[in-house]
Protein backbone atom coordinates (compact mmCIF):
# COMPACT_ATOMS: atom_id res chain seq x y z
CA UNK A 184 0.00 0.00 0.00
CA UNK A 185 2.72 2.45 1.05
CA UNK A 186 4.69 1.60 -2.13
CA UNK A 187 1.70 2.45 -4.28
CA UNK A 188 1.20 5.85 -2.69
CA UNK A 189 4.84 6.67 -3.20
CA UNK A 190 4.68 6.01 -6.95
CA UNK A 191 1.49 8.07 -7.39
CA UNK A 192 3.16 10.89 -5.57
CA UNK A 193 6.14 10.67 -7.90
CA UNK A 194 3.85 10.82 -10.91
CA UNK A 195 2.19 13.98 -9.57
CA UNK A 196 5.49 15.73 -8.91
CA UNK A 197 6.80 14.56 -12.27
CA UNK A 198 3.80 16.05 -14.12
CA UNK A 199 3.95 19.31 -12.20
CA UNK A 200 7.67 19.69 -12.97
CA UNK A 201 6.94 18.83 -16.59
CA UNK A 202 4.35 21.62 -16.85
CA UNK A 203 6.64 24.18 -15.23
CA UNK A 204 9.56 23.20 -17.50
CA UNK A 205 7.29 23.39 -20.57
CA UNK A 206 6.02 26.86 -19.66
CA UNK A 207 9.55 28.02 -18.90
CA UNK A 208 10.70 26.65 -22.25
CA UNK A 209 7.95 28.47 -24.14
CA UNK A 210 8.80 31.77 -22.45
CA UNK A 211 12.51 31.27 -23.09
CA UNK A 212 11.90 30.43 -26.77
CA UNK A 213 9.69 33.51 -27.16
CA UNK A 214 12.40 35.62 -25.55
CA UNK A 215 15.12 34.21 -27.80
CA UNK A 216 13.04 34.69 -30.96
CA UNK A 217 12.41 38.23 -29.93
CA UNK A 218 16.05 38.95 -29.13
CA UNK A 219 17.37 37.46 -32.36
CA UNK A 220 14.77 39.14 -34.61
CA UNK A 221 16.67 40.67 -37.53
CA UNK A 222 16.71 44.48 -37.49
CA UNK A 223 15.12 44.72 -40.97
CA UNK A 224 11.72 43.90 -39.41
CA UNK A 225 11.30 40.90 -41.71
CA UNK A 226 9.72 39.05 -38.79
CA UNK A 227 6.83 41.24 -37.65
CA UNK A 228 6.65 40.97 -33.88
CA UNK A 229 3.91 42.24 -31.60
CA UNK A 230 6.60 42.54 -28.91
CA UNK A 231 8.63 45.05 -30.92
CA UNK A 232 6.27 48.03 -31.40
CA UNK A 233 7.42 51.06 -33.42
CA UNK A 234 4.34 53.28 -33.38
CA UNK A 235 2.11 54.69 -30.60
CA UNK A 236 -0.96 52.45 -31.04
CA UNK A 237 1.23 49.31 -31.16
CA UNK A 238 3.17 50.54 -28.10
CA UNK A 239 -0.01 51.11 -26.06
CA UNK A 240 -1.30 47.66 -27.00
CA UNK A 241 2.05 46.06 -26.17
CA UNK A 242 2.17 47.78 -22.75
CA UNK A 243 -1.37 46.70 -22.02
CA UNK A 244 -0.67 43.10 -22.99
CA UNK A 245 2.41 43.01 -20.74
CA UNK A 246 0.34 44.41 -17.87
CA UNK A 247 -2.41 41.82 -18.40
CA UNK A 248 0.21 39.06 -18.73
CA UNK A 249 1.85 40.17 -15.47
CA UNK A 250 -1.44 40.11 -13.53
CA UNK A 251 -2.64 36.81 -14.99
CA UNK A 252 0.89 35.37 -14.52
CA UNK A 253 0.75 36.33 -10.85
CA UNK A 254 -2.67 34.69 -10.49
CA UNK A 255 -1.29 31.58 -12.17
CA UNK A 256 1.65 31.46 -9.75
CA UNK A 257 -0.57 31.89 -6.68
CA UNK A 258 -3.12 29.28 -7.78
CA UNK A 259 -0.47 26.82 -8.91
CA UNK A 260 1.50 27.17 -5.65
CA UNK A 261 -1.62 26.68 -3.54
CA UNK A 262 -2.51 23.66 -5.63
CA UNK A 263 0.96 22.15 -5.23
CA UNK A 264 0.86 22.89 -1.51
CA UNK A 265 -2.51 21.16 -1.15
CA UNK A 266 -1.35 18.16 -3.16
CA UNK A 267 1.80 17.76 -1.06
CA UNK A 268 0.36 18.60 2.35
CA UNK A 269 -2.88 16.67 2.14
CA UNK A 270 -1.85 13.69 0.10
CA UNK A 271 -3.15 10.31 1.10
CA UNK A 272 -0.85 8.53 3.52
CA UNK A 273 -1.03 5.59 5.93
CA UNK A 274 -1.31 7.94 8.88
CA UNK A 275 -4.53 9.57 7.76
CA UNK A 276 -6.02 7.02 5.39
CA UNK A 277 -8.83 6.24 7.83
CA UNK A 278 -9.58 9.80 8.89
CA UNK A 279 -12.00 12.21 7.27
CA UNK A 280 -10.71 15.69 6.44
CA UNK A 281 -12.12 18.59 8.45
CA UNK A 282 -15.60 19.42 7.13
CA UNK A 283 -16.12 23.16 6.64
CA UNK A 284 -19.69 24.28 5.87
CA UNK A 285 -19.68 27.80 4.45
CA UNK A 286 -17.24 30.50 5.44
CA UNK A 287 -18.34 34.09 4.93
CA UNK A 288 -14.74 35.25 5.01
CA UNK A 289 -13.48 32.89 2.33
CA UNK A 290 -16.49 33.47 0.11
CA UNK A 291 -16.19 37.24 0.37
CA UNK A 292 -12.48 36.99 -0.43
CA UNK A 293 -12.93 34.90 -3.56
CA UNK A 294 -15.76 37.10 -4.79
CA UNK A 295 -14.33 40.54 -4.11
CA UNK A 296 -10.70 39.98 -5.14
CA UNK A 297 -11.57 38.64 -8.64
CA UNK A 298 -14.08 41.49 -9.13
CA UNK A 299 -11.38 44.02 -8.29
CA UNK A 300 -8.94 42.33 -10.68
CA UNK A 301 -11.50 42.32 -13.50
CA UNK A 302 -12.34 45.99 -12.88
CA UNK A 303 -8.64 46.91 -13.04
CA UNK A 304 -8.18 44.96 -16.31
CA UNK A 305 -11.35 46.52 -17.73
CA UNK A 306 -10.30 50.08 -16.88
CA UNK A 307 -6.78 49.58 -18.25
CA UNK A 308 -8.19 48.19 -21.52
CA UNK A 309 -10.87 50.90 -21.86
CA UNK A 310 -8.20 53.56 -21.38
CA UNK A 311 -6.05 52.18 -24.22
CA UNK A 312 -9.05 51.75 -26.55
CA UNK A 313 -10.11 55.35 -25.89
CA UNK A 314 -6.57 56.71 -26.38
CA UNK A 315 -6.23 54.94 -29.74
CA UNK A 316 -9.75 55.34 -31.16
CA UNK A 317 -10.38 58.92 -30.13
CA UNK A 318 -6.95 60.36 -30.91
CA UNK A 319 -7.42 63.76 -32.61
CA UNK A 320 -6.22 64.04 -36.20
CA UNK A 321 -3.54 66.77 -36.45
CA UNK A 322 -3.51 69.08 -39.48
CA UNK A 323 -0.17 67.58 -40.55
CA UNK A 324 -1.63 64.06 -40.83
CA UNK A 325 -1.29 62.15 -44.10
CA UNK A 326 -4.62 60.68 -45.22
CA UNK A 327 -4.82 57.36 -47.01
CA UNK A 328 -7.79 55.27 -48.09
CA UNK A 329 -6.99 51.55 -47.95
CA UNK A 330 -9.33 49.27 -49.88
CA UNK A 331 -9.18 45.51 -49.37
CA UNK A 332 -9.65 43.38 -52.51
CA UNK A 333 -9.43 39.62 -52.98
CA UNK A 334 -6.36 39.32 -52.62
CA UNK A 335 -4.53 42.61 -52.69
CA UNK A 336 -4.57 46.12 -51.18
CA UNK A 337 -5.40 49.35 -52.95
CA UNK A 338 -3.99 52.55 -51.42
CA UNK A 339 -5.34 55.96 -52.41
CA UNK A 340 -3.99 59.31 -51.20
CA UNK A 341 -6.98 61.53 -52.03
CA UNK A 342 -5.28 64.82 -51.13
CA UNK A 343 -2.25 63.96 -53.29
CA UNK A 344 -4.04 62.24 -56.18
CA UNK A 345 -1.94 59.08 -55.81
CA UNK A 346 -3.12 55.50 -56.34
CA UNK A 347 -0.92 52.52 -55.61
CA UNK A 348 -1.13 48.92 -54.41
CA UNK A 349 0.19 46.62 -51.71
CA UNK A 350 3.13 48.82 -50.67
CA UNK A 351 2.08 51.70 -48.49
CA UNK A 352 4.45 54.66 -48.16
CA UNK A 353 4.18 56.85 -45.08
CA UNK A 354 6.46 59.47 -43.55
CA UNK A 355 8.30 58.79 -40.31
CA UNK A 356 6.75 60.70 -37.42
CA UNK A 357 8.82 62.25 -34.63
CA UNK A 358 7.40 63.80 -31.49
CA UNK A 359 8.66 67.29 -32.37
CA UNK A 360 6.90 67.24 -35.78
CA UNK A 361 4.25 64.53 -35.64
CA UNK A 362 3.14 63.37 -39.09
CA UNK A 363 0.88 60.42 -38.33
CA UNK A 364 -0.94 58.62 -41.14
CA UNK A 365 -4.71 58.23 -40.80
CA UNK A 366 -6.16 55.33 -42.75
CA UNK A 367 -9.73 55.04 -43.92
CA UNK A 368 -10.46 51.33 -44.32
CA UNK A 369 -12.90 50.10 -46.99
CA UNK A 370 -13.54 46.83 -48.75
CA UNK A 371 -14.42 46.11 -52.37
CA UNK A 372 -15.72 42.62 -51.75
CA UNK A 373 -15.50 40.74 -48.48
CA UNK A 374 -14.17 41.08 -44.96
CA UNK A 375 -10.41 41.76 -44.73
CA UNK A 376 -8.26 42.89 -41.84
CA UNK A 377 -5.38 45.36 -41.92
CA UNK A 378 -2.61 44.22 -39.62
CA UNK A 379 0.96 45.48 -39.36
CA UNK A 380 1.89 44.14 -35.90
CA UNK A 381 4.66 46.64 -35.21
CA UNK A 382 2.57 49.66 -36.12
CA UNK A 383 -0.96 49.08 -34.81
CA UNK A 384 -3.57 46.52 -33.85
CA UNK A 385 -5.84 44.78 -36.36
CA UNK A 386 -8.80 46.58 -37.87
CA UNK A 387 -11.26 44.95 -40.26
CA UNK A 388 -12.19 46.32 -43.68
CA UNK A 389 -15.90 45.59 -44.05
CA UNK A 390 -18.05 46.14 -47.18
CA UNK A 391 -20.43 49.12 -46.86
CA UNK A 392 -18.75 50.35 -43.72
CA UNK A 393 -16.02 52.90 -43.05
CA UNK A 394 -13.47 51.93 -40.42
CA UNK A 395 -10.41 53.87 -39.43
CA UNK A 396 -7.02 53.54 -37.83
CA UNK A 397 -3.81 55.54 -37.52
CA UNK A 398 -0.09 54.93 -37.20
CA UNK A 399 2.83 57.18 -36.33
CA UNK A 400 5.95 55.09 -37.06
CA UNK A 401 8.98 56.39 -35.20
CA UNK A 402 11.61 54.61 -37.26
CA UNK A 403 12.22 54.41 -41.00
CA UNK A 404 12.30 51.02 -42.72
CA UNK A 405 10.02 48.34 -44.12
CA UNK A 406 7.33 46.91 -41.88
CA UNK A 407 5.52 43.78 -42.96
CA UNK A 408 1.88 43.01 -42.43
CA UNK A 409 -0.78 40.57 -43.44
CA UNK A 410 -4.49 40.37 -44.08
CA UNK A 411 -5.65 38.97 -40.75
CA UNK A 412 -9.17 37.94 -41.67
CA UNK A 413 -9.87 34.91 -43.84
CA UNK A 414 -11.11 36.44 -47.09
CA UNK A 415 -10.87 33.55 -49.57
CA UNK A 416 -8.46 31.11 -51.21
CA UNK A 417 -5.44 33.38 -51.32
CA UNK A 418 -5.91 35.12 -47.99
CA UNK A 419 -2.50 33.83 -46.86
CA UNK A 420 -0.84 35.53 -49.85
CA UNK A 421 -2.38 38.90 -49.12
CA UNK A 422 0.67 40.50 -47.56
CA UNK A 423 1.32 44.18 -47.19
CA UNK A 424 4.45 46.25 -46.87
CA UNK A 425 4.64 49.60 -45.19
CA UNK A 426 7.63 51.65 -46.19
CA UNK A 427 8.30 54.27 -43.53
CA UNK A 428 10.28 56.98 -45.33
CA UNK A 429 12.31 59.95 -44.13
CA UNK A 430 10.50 63.22 -44.96
CA UNK A 431 12.81 63.77 -47.99
CA UNK A 432 12.34 60.23 -49.30
CA UNK A 433 8.58 60.50 -48.83
CA UNK A 434 8.46 63.78 -50.79
CA UNK A 435 10.56 62.23 -53.55
CA UNK A 436 8.22 59.23 -53.70
CA UNK A 437 5.18 61.54 -53.92
CA UNK A 438 6.86 63.50 -56.71
CA UNK A 439 7.34 60.34 -58.80
CA UNK A 440 3.87 58.96 -58.05
CA UNK A 441 2.19 62.20 -59.05
CA UNK A 442 3.50 61.94 -62.60
CA UNK A 443 0.46 60.23 -63.96
CA UNK A 444 1.75 59.84 -67.52
CA UNK A 445 4.55 57.48 -68.46
CA UNK A 446 6.87 59.35 -70.86
CA UNK A 447 9.03 56.36 -71.69
CA UNK A 448 7.77 55.21 -75.11
CA UNK A 449 10.46 52.79 -76.23
CA UNK A 450 8.31 49.68 -76.00
CA UNK A 451 5.65 50.48 -78.60
CA UNK A 452 4.90 46.83 -79.45
CA UNK A 453 4.47 45.87 -75.83
CA UNK A 454 2.27 48.85 -75.21
CA UNK A 455 0.10 47.86 -78.16
CA UNK A 456 -0.26 44.32 -76.81
CA UNK A 457 -1.24 45.77 -73.45
CA UNK A 458 -3.75 48.22 -74.89
CA UNK A 459 -5.41 45.69 -77.15
CA UNK A 460 -5.73 42.95 -74.56
CA UNK A 461 -8.22 42.61 -71.72
CA UNK A 462 -5.56 44.02 -69.37
CA UNK A 463 -7.12 47.47 -69.84
CA UNK A 464 -10.44 46.35 -68.40
CA UNK A 465 -8.88 45.51 -65.07
CA UNK A 466 -5.81 47.73 -64.79
CA UNK A 467 -5.14 51.44 -65.06
CA UNK A 468 -2.00 52.97 -66.56
CA UNK A 469 -1.82 56.77 -66.67
CA UNK A 470 -1.71 58.21 -70.19
CA UNK A 471 -3.19 55.10 -71.89
CA UNK A 472 -6.71 53.87 -72.52
CA UNK A 473 -6.34 51.53 -69.53
CA UNK A 474 -8.64 52.71 -66.77
CA UNK A 475 -9.75 49.44 -65.14
CA UNK A 476 -10.07 49.38 -61.38
CA UNK A 477 -10.57 45.66 -60.73
CA UNK A 478 -6.83 45.04 -60.38
CA UNK A 479 -3.89 47.09 -59.09
CA UNK A 480 -3.00 50.40 -60.78
CA UNK A 481 0.10 49.69 -62.90
CA UNK A 482 1.17 53.29 -63.65
CA UNK A 483 4.19 53.00 -61.31
CA UNK A 484 4.47 49.22 -61.21
CA UNK A 485 8.27 49.30 -61.18
CA UNK A 486 8.27 51.45 -58.07
CA UNK A 487 7.15 48.38 -56.13
CA UNK A 488 9.57 45.71 -54.98
CA UNK A 489 7.00 42.91 -54.97
CA UNK A 490 4.02 41.90 -57.11
CA UNK A 491 0.72 40.22 -56.30
CA UNK A 492 0.57 41.46 -52.68
CA UNK A 493 4.00 40.24 -51.69
CA UNK A 494 3.59 36.80 -53.31
CA UNK A 495 6.69 37.30 -55.49
CA UNK A 496 9.61 39.70 -56.00
CA UNK A 497 9.15 42.20 -58.79
CA UNK A 498 11.61 40.73 -61.35
CA UNK A 499 11.32 40.22 -65.12
CA UNK A 500 10.99 36.44 -64.71
CA UNK A 501 8.25 36.76 -62.12
CA UNK A 502 6.37 39.40 -64.16
CA UNK A 503 6.50 37.12 -67.19
CA UNK A 504 5.36 34.10 -65.19
CA UNK A 505 2.61 36.16 -63.55
CA UNK A 506 1.12 37.44 -66.82
CA UNK A 507 1.45 34.00 -68.43
CA UNK A 508 -0.14 32.14 -65.52
CA UNK A 509 -0.95 34.01 -62.27
CA UNK A 510 -1.97 30.69 -60.69
CA UNK A 511 1.67 29.57 -60.75
CA UNK A 512 2.48 32.26 -58.21
CA UNK A 513 -0.87 32.65 -56.51
CA UNK A 514 -3.38 29.85 -57.10
CA UNK A 515 -6.93 31.19 -56.97
CA UNK A 516 -5.91 34.77 -57.80
CA UNK A 517 -8.64 36.73 -59.58
CA UNK A 518 -6.47 37.58 -62.58
CA UNK A 519 -7.01 35.11 -65.45
CA UNK A 520 -4.11 33.53 -67.38
CA UNK A 521 -3.90 35.70 -70.51
CA UNK A 522 -2.72 33.00 -73.01
CA UNK A 523 -0.42 35.28 -75.01
CA UNK A 524 2.14 34.13 -77.58
CA UNK A 525 5.77 34.09 -76.39
CA UNK A 526 6.64 37.09 -78.57
CA UNK A 527 3.72 39.13 -77.24
CA UNK A 528 4.53 38.10 -73.71
CA UNK A 529 8.16 39.23 -74.03
CA UNK A 530 7.16 42.56 -75.53
CA UNK A 531 4.52 43.06 -72.87
CA UNK A 532 6.96 42.40 -70.03
CA UNK A 533 9.46 44.83 -71.59
CA UNK A 534 6.66 47.42 -71.66
CA UNK A 535 5.66 46.74 -68.03
CA UNK A 536 9.30 47.35 -67.11
CA UNK A 537 9.09 50.91 -68.40
CA UNK A 538 6.35 51.78 -65.92
CA UNK A 539 8.46 53.61 -63.35
Ligand code: HEC
Pocket residue numbers: 333334335348349417457460461462463464465466477478479481484487489490491492502505506513516517518519521531535
Ligand atom coordinates in the same frame (compact mmCIF):
# COMPACT_ATOMS: atom_id res chain seq x y z
C1 HEC B 1 -10.07 40.06 -65.03
C2 HEC B 1 -9.24 41.13 -64.63
C3 HEC B 1 -7.78 41.14 -65.02
C4 HEC B 1 -7.23 41.07 -66.26
C5 HEC B 1 -7.94 40.90 -67.59
C6 HEC B 1 -5.81 41.25 -66.08
N1 HEC B 1 -5.51 41.39 -64.77
FE1 HEC B 1 -3.66 41.72 -63.98
N2 HEC B 1 -4.43 41.59 -62.14
C7 HEC B 1 -5.75 41.42 -61.82
C8 HEC B 1 -5.90 41.29 -60.40
C9 HEC B 1 -7.19 41.06 -59.63
C10 HEC B 1 -4.60 41.38 -59.87
C11 HEC B 1 -4.20 41.27 -58.39
C12 HEC B 1 -3.97 39.81 -58.09
C13 HEC B 1 -3.55 39.54 -56.68
O1 HEC B 1 -2.55 40.13 -56.22
O2 HEC B 1 -4.19 38.71 -56.03
C14 HEC B 1 -3.71 41.59 -60.99
C15 HEC B 1 -2.33 41.77 -60.86
C16 HEC B 1 -1.50 42.11 -61.90
C17 HEC B 1 -0.11 42.47 -61.77
C18 HEC B 1 0.65 42.61 -60.45
C19 HEC B 1 0.49 44.02 -59.95
C20 HEC B 1 0.99 44.26 -58.56
O3 HEC B 1 1.46 45.36 -58.29
O4 HEC B 1 0.87 43.37 -57.73
C21 HEC B 1 0.37 42.70 -63.01
C22 HEC B 1 1.77 43.13 -63.39
C23 HEC B 1 -0.72 42.47 -63.94
N3 HEC B 1 -1.84 42.12 -63.21
C24 HEC B 1 -0.61 42.60 -65.30
C25 HEC B 1 -1.64 42.28 -66.19
C26 HEC B 1 -1.48 42.27 -67.63
C27 HEC B 1 -0.21 42.67 -68.37
C28 HEC B 1 -2.68 41.89 -68.13
C29 HEC B 1 -3.04 41.67 -69.58
C30 HEC B 1 -2.20 40.76 -70.33
C31 HEC B 1 -3.58 41.66 -67.01
N4 HEC B 1 -2.91 41.91 -65.88
C32 HEC B 1 -4.90 41.27 -67.14
C33 HEC B 1 -6.80 41.39 -62.71
C34 HEC B 1 -6.67 41.31 -64.09
Ligand SMILES: [Cu+2]
Pocket residue numbers: 331332333334374375376410411412413414418421
Ligand atom coordinates in the same frame (compact mmCIF):
# COMPACT_ATOMS: atom_id res chain seq x y z
CU1 LIG C 1 -7.91 39.65 -47.18
